[in-house]
Amino acid sequence: MTQALxxxxxxxxxxxxxxxxxNRFIRGKGNYTDDIVLPGMLHMEILRSPLxxxxxxxxxxxRAWQIPGVHLVLTGEMMATRNLAWMxxxxxxxxxxxxxxxxxxxxxxxxxxIADDPYIAKDACEAIDVEYEPLPAIxxxxxxxxxxxxxxxxxxxxxxxxxxxxxxxxxADGTERAFAQADKxxxxxxxxxxxxxxxxxxxxxxxxxxxxxxxxTVYMTTQAPxxxxxxxxxxxxxxxxxxxxxxxxxxxxxxxKVPVYPGYVCSILASILLERPVKWIEDKSGNLISxxxxxxxxxxxxxxxxxxxxxxxxxxxxxxxxxxxxxxxQPSKFKIGLLHSxxxxxxxxxxxxxxxxxxxxxAPGGVAxxxxxxVTEAMFFQERMIQAAAHDLGMDQAExxxxxxxxxxxxxxxxxxxxxxxxxxxxxxLEVGLRAVGYQDFLRQKAAARAKGRRLGxxxxxxTEPLGAGNSREYDILGIKMxxxxxxxxxxxxxxxxxxxxRTQGQGHETTWAQIVSHELGxxxxxxxVEEGDTDTxxxxxxxxxxxxxxxxxxxxxxxxxxxxxxxxxxxxxxxxVSEEDVxxxxxxxxxxxxxxxGVTIQECAIAAYSNMPDGMEPGxxxxxxxxxxxxxxxxxxxxxxxxxxxxxxxxxxxxxVAVDDCGVRIxxxxxxxxxxxxxxxxxxxxxxQFITFDAEGNCxxxxxxxxxxxxxxxxxxxxxxxxxxxxCPHHPIGAKGIxxxxxxxxxxAFVNAVMDAIADTGVRNIDMPLLPDRVWEALTHHxxxxxxxxxxxxx
Amino acid sequence: MTIVYDDxxxxxxxxxxxxxxxxxxxGAKKVAEVEPRLLLAHLIRQGLGLTGTHMGCDxxxxxxxxxxxxxxxxxxxxxxxxxxxxxxxxxxEGLATASELHxxxxxxxxxxxxxxxxxxxxxxxxxxxxxxxxxxxTEEDVRWALxxxxxxxxxxxxxxxxxxxxxxxxxxxxxADGSQQ
Numbered sequence: 023m024t025q026a027l028x029x030x031x032x033x034x035x036x037x038x039x040x041x042x043x044x045n046r047f048i049r050g051k052g053n054y055t056d057d058i059v060l061p062g063m064l065h066m067e068i069l070r071s072p073l074x075x076x077x078x079x080x081x082x083x084x085r086a087w088q089i090p091g092v093h094l095v096l097t098g099e100m101m102a103t104r105n106l107a108w109m110x111x112x113x114x115x116x117x118x119x120x121x122x123x124x125x126x127x128x129x130x131x132x133x134x135x136i137a138d139d140p141y142i143a144k145d146a147c148e149a150i151d152v153e154y155e156p157l158p159a160i161x162x163x164x165x166x167x168x169x170x171x172x173x174x175x176x177x178x179x180x181x182x183x184x185x186x187x188x189x190x191x192x193x194a195d196g197t198e199r200a201f202a203q204a205d206k207x208x209x210x211x212x213x214x215x216x217x218x219x220x221x222x223x224x225x226x227x228x229x230x231x232x233x234x235x236x237x238x239t240v241y242m243t244t245q246a247p248x249x250x251x252x253x254x255x256x257x258x259x260x261x262x263x264x265x266x267x268x269x270x271x272x273x274x275x276x277x278x279k280v281p282v283y284p285g286y287v288c289s290i291l292a293s294i295l296l297e298r299p300v301k302w303i304e305d306k307s308g309n310l311i312s313x314x315x316x317x318x319x320x321x322x323x324x325x326x327x328x329x330x331x332x333x334x335x336x337x338x339x340x341x342x343x344x345x346x347x348x349x350x351x352q353p354s355k356f357k358i359g360l361l362h363s364x365x366x367x368x369x370x371x372x373x374x375x376x377x378x379x380x381x382x383x384x385a386p387g388g389v390a391x392x393x394x395x396x397v398t399e400a401m402f403f404q405e406r407m408i409q410a411a412a413h414d415l416g417m418d419q420a421e422x423x424x425x426x427x428x429x430x431x432x433x434x435x436x437x438x439x440x441x442x443x444x445x446x447x448x449x450x451x452l453e454v455g456l457r458a459v460g461y462q463d464f465l466r467q468k469a470a471a472r473a474k475g476r477r478l479g480x481x482x483x484x485x486t487e488p489l490g491a492g493n494s495r496e497y498d499i500l501g502i503k504m505x506x507x508x509x510x511x512x513x514x515x516x517x518x519x520x521x522x523x524x525r526t527q528g529q530g531h532e533t534t535w536a537q538i539v540s541h542e543l544g545x546x547x548x549x550x551x552v553e554e555g556d557t558d559t560x561x562x563x564x565x566x567x568x569x570x571x572x573x574x575x576x577x578x579x580x581x582x583x584x585x586x587x588x589x590x591x592x593x594x595x596x597x598x599x600v601s602e603e604d605v606x607x608x609x610x611x612x613x614x615x616x617x618x619x620x621g622v623t624i625q626e627c628a629i630a631a632y633s634n635m636p637d638g639m640e641p642g643x644x645x646x647x648x649x650x651x652x653x654x655x656x657x658x659x660x661x662x663x664x665x666x667x668x669x670x671x672x673x674x675x676x677x678x679x680v681a682v683d684d685c686g687v688r689i690x691x692x693x694x695x696x697x698x699x700x701x702x703x704x705x706x707x708x709x710x711x712q713f714i715t716f717d718a719e720g721n722c723x724x725x726x727x728x729x730x731x732x733x734x735x736x737x738x739x740x741x742x743x744x745x746x747x748x749x750x751c752p753h754h755p756i757g758a759k760g761i762x763x764x765x766x767x768x769x770x771x772a773f774v775n776a777v778m779d780a781i782a783d784t785g786v787r788n789i790d791m792p793l794l795p796d797r798v799w800e801a802l803t804h805h806x807x808x809x810x811x812x813x814x815x816x817x818x
Numbered sequence: 819m820t821i822v823y824d825d826x827x828x829x830x831x832x833x834x835x836x837x838x839x840x841x842x843x844x845g846a847k848k849v850a851e852v853e854p855r856l857l858l859a860h861l862i863r864q865g866l867g868l869t870g871t872h873m874g875c876d877x878x879x880x881x882x883x884x885x886x887x888x889x890x891x892x893x894x895x896x897x898x899x900x901x902x903x904x905x906x907x908x909x910x911e912g913l914a915t916a917s918e919l920h921x922x923x924x925x926x927x928x929x930x931x932x933x934x935x936x937x938x939x940x941x942x943x944x945x946x947x948x949x950x951x952x953x954x955x956t957e958e959d960v961r962w963a964l965x966x967x968x969x970x971x972x973x974x975x976x977x978x979x980x981x982x983x984x985x986x987x988x989x990x991x992x993x994a995d996g997s998q999q
Binding site: 040041043044045046047048049050051052054056057059141220221222223224271272273274275276305306527528529530692693695696699700701702703704726727728732734735736738740741 | 853855856863864867868869870871872873874875876877879880882909910911913914919923926927928930932933934935936937938939942960961962964965966967968969970971972973974975976977978
């Protein structure tokens with residue numbers, strides 16, 4: 023009898039397989055959008071508005087046209103003649119491609135130049151004369167709804183104010199009754215600042231329209247190439263089969279590369295007009311001030327409690343600042359995304375959430391920056407609120423969580439806002455985290471240090487995040503249902519290629535999809551090549567964001583491999599000359615049940631599919647699977663952070679960061695840990711330094727890396743990761759749950775709670791993120807809450 | 819680099835000043851004619867087609883364009899091509915030989931020191947300059963030396979491990995070289 027395959031050795035499920043894609047990246051042989059050079063290619067640059075809100079009186083492009091090497095100058099007026107001055111957004115609003123009537127945020131696209139090289143194009147942008155008539159700028163929701171506020175979207179009929187929507191969920195009356203019976207009510211108000219995903223690679227595209235074939239090929243930085251193809255077909259009114267979107271290697275996405283941006287549209291039109299390839303590569307300022315931001319939300323909530331600590335009800339209101347156009351890139355039918363996933367990990371009988379979205383003179387394009395849309399805000403408020411409530415009750419923050427968690431035996435559990443969580447071991451994760459950090463010891467150290475004037479603090483945060491949209495019943499983008507797909511072709515020598523509708527941006531799909539195939543078929547992972555990102559070859563899919571690749575596309579890979587295995591079984595029965603029912607499967611091999619030594623490998627089945635198939639069988643060993651998940655996946659995590667705050671300066675240092683992530687079955691533990699560490703770093707960034715704000719005139723503060731601070735290797739703390747708790751997803755074919763974003767979602771509250779714990783005796787309830795030294799110092803010195811809402815104060 | 823401009827009413831590229839420079843890139847001697855305002859990063863990427871040197875911010879913050887100039891780590895978006903005249907440049911493409919990876923390249927793969935790969939060439943070049951000056955760095959030394967290079971994916975912990983892995987692998991070689999002298 024042959025020896026059974028060792029799944030880890032062949033690079034299957036659970037193997038920390040080294041990444042395939044690294045081979046080109048470490049040699050500098052990646053192929054990012056800006057690396058692509060096409061014959062006859064021209065270069066495009068965008069002229070942006072210096073003002074946040076102004077009427078355009080005139081645009082004079084004559085000097086720009088005079089510069090040698092300039093081929094085309096595009097303005098909104100010219101776009102309008104082709105019905106392209108405005109484009110539809112993913113949230114059923116419209117967005118200006120190039121401004122015609124007004125500019126509505128600083129950095130808005132006003133004109134663009136296409137020239138022989140980018141230097142000439144930049145020169146020509148500077149030679150365009152635009153006359154503006156400034157208007158008052160609105161930079162927060164309070165200003166947006168104030169009486170007499172200028173109407174930002176006067177382009178829209180029936181838009182008499184700056185309110186975009188009002189939305190609510192839950193049971194308002196039941197919540198009111200529960201609050202009336204509470205022993206104690208705790209309240210918290212905070213602002214989750216505007217942030218930017220800021221991948222190191224900016225956005226860009228190369229549009230290549232070929233008049234001879236009528237085909238438009240666009241190489242671009244997109245996380246969702248098929249959605250872009252559909253959008254281009256609709257916006258540019260080109261036939262879909264004549265559009266090919268290629269998403270080459272992507273230098274990080276984090277949600278920033280989901281939306282359609284004016285630069286893409288302009289490069290496409292320019293290529294059609296000039297019949298030459300047109301490359302647009304955004305600079306960093308352009309990226310930071312004009313493309314998909316995240317957060318910028320004001321939360322005000324309360325929990326009602328019994329004196330023994332049991333939470334009876336929760337309610338919250340949210341004001342969301344969407345910028346100048348409502349162009350959120352989110353796939354749910356809920357206006358405020360999945361904000362109502364808040365408190366999903368806690369057993370709370372009743373609750374109510376209301377939300378209001380408003381316009382402002384700030385960049386549009388809210389994106390799910392490393393999260394399912396608005397889940398980061400939900401989990402942040404939840405865990406800040408939980409800590410404040412525990413403090414108000416005088417109860418230990420770990421114990422307060424423990425008594426309110428959904429218990430393991432309560433699944434499936436319906437949250438008060440309608441989600442169905444299906445699995446988890448919340449209390450166990452918390453215990454693992456508390457043990458790892460040495461909770462009781464730390465509390466003693468903290469007390470001893472305080473006696474000497476030092477301030478130590480410990481912060482806990484937990485999160486359960488709805489990841490992996492769909493199901494298609496509740497999740498769609500402009501009506502296109504949220505499913506995903508995989509195609510698997512097993513060649514005659516037993517080697518294979520798998521393609522999916524997702525698009526990796528560093529998550530390692532080229533490595534992990536092969537591992538899933540390996541797990542399902544026993545084909546060594548190194549014999550499986552993975553290809554994504556080309557709409558002419560990949561099956562239709564909704565792309566990679568919101569941690570949906572493994573929950574949806576990864577599931578499709580498993581399902582298509584099972585289809586292949588089913589056919590291989592019929593081939594095996596034919597080769598072994600027994601009936602299909604007498605054939606058994608073990609990894610990589612079918613054998614005769616009554617004679618296990620008689621068997622054929624999956625590779626032998628593969629060649630038979632091309633050379634020796636039974637009569638009547640369709641040749642070949644290829645298939646496609648479309649996967650519509652029955653539910654979201656619900657990973658759970660506990661993050662615990664300890665800090666020391668310097669009372670003289672407000673500077674805080676991280677002493678320890680412990681992460682306990684239960685993301686179900688891990689396909690590649692090495693890659694999963696890499697994702698968690700990346701997420702923790704962004705969490706630390708948001709808590710410590712990273713934010714975009716605005717002054718009263720609407721000038722963006724955070725338009726470059728000198729103002730928009732990202733942590734370097736020097737500031738970033740070390741992390742201790744724990745993987746002891748594994749609760750497989752009950753509905754995912756291999757039991758996996760999303761993981762890429764968990765730490766960025768749950769992490770910020772752990773850092774903030776730690777600092778707030780260190781200064782709890784001052785009575786300060788809240789300091790808005792980021793917890794800059796001056797804010798912490800102000801709270802410590804003046805014993806007052808510190809708001810971070812724009813406009814930035816004049817003394818900053 | 820050849821750029822052909824439209825000649826409109828005689829006012830063509832004749833006003834465009836061009837300078838001739840000589841430099842060495844990854845061991846090969848080159849001559850180029852460049853506009854004085856051309857950034858070194860663009861000379862490397864467009865002029866020489868060495869696209870492993872990436873541009874992330876063009877404001878000298880992110881470090882994705884880091885190369886070695888005479889052995890020193892330099893952000894090539896902040897240096898003009900004409901300033902490279904007479905100097906030796908090394909890019910990520912010069913790290914490996916035809917048959918062998920540089921230990922830094924091996925280290926980044928072994929220790930999962932990269933995800934999207936965009937910052938990786940700059941990180942490796944900055945690390946190479948560090949290891950040349952300090953073959954036995956501490957974790958703190960590595961963190962400080964790489965603090966001019968931003969990464970959004972990894973959280974740096976594995977990058978630090980990758981560099982320490984490479985340092986470990988390079989050290990016996992350094993000793994062997996030393997004993998030969």
